[in-house]
Amino acid sequence: MDINTLRGIATILAMLAFIGVTVWAYSSYKKKDFDEAAQLPFADEPDDEKTPREQHDARSNKE
Numbered sequence: 232m233d234i235n236t237l238r239g240i241a242t243i244l245a246m247l248a249f250i251g252v253t254v255w256a257y258s259s260y261k262k263k264d265f266d267e268a269a270q271l272p273f274a275d276e277p278d279d280e281k282t283p284r285e286q287h288d289a290r291s292n293k294e
Contacts, residue, residue, distance in 0.1 A: 255261065 256265075
């Protein structure tokens with residue numbers, strides 16, 4: 232087994248890994264998780280992380 236055979240095997244393994252990750256990322260099984268993660272930047276902050284002024288403003292806006 233020479234270096235070119237090892238390079239060929241490494242190329243095939245890398246190609247299989249790429250195809251595996253692509254299939255995993257686009258599978259409908261993970262769609263719900265990815266959609267949920269995509270909305271995280273738009274989620275409201277928990278109240279305990281807000282300043283007292285922000286908490287007051289948030290409460291007054293709800294009324």
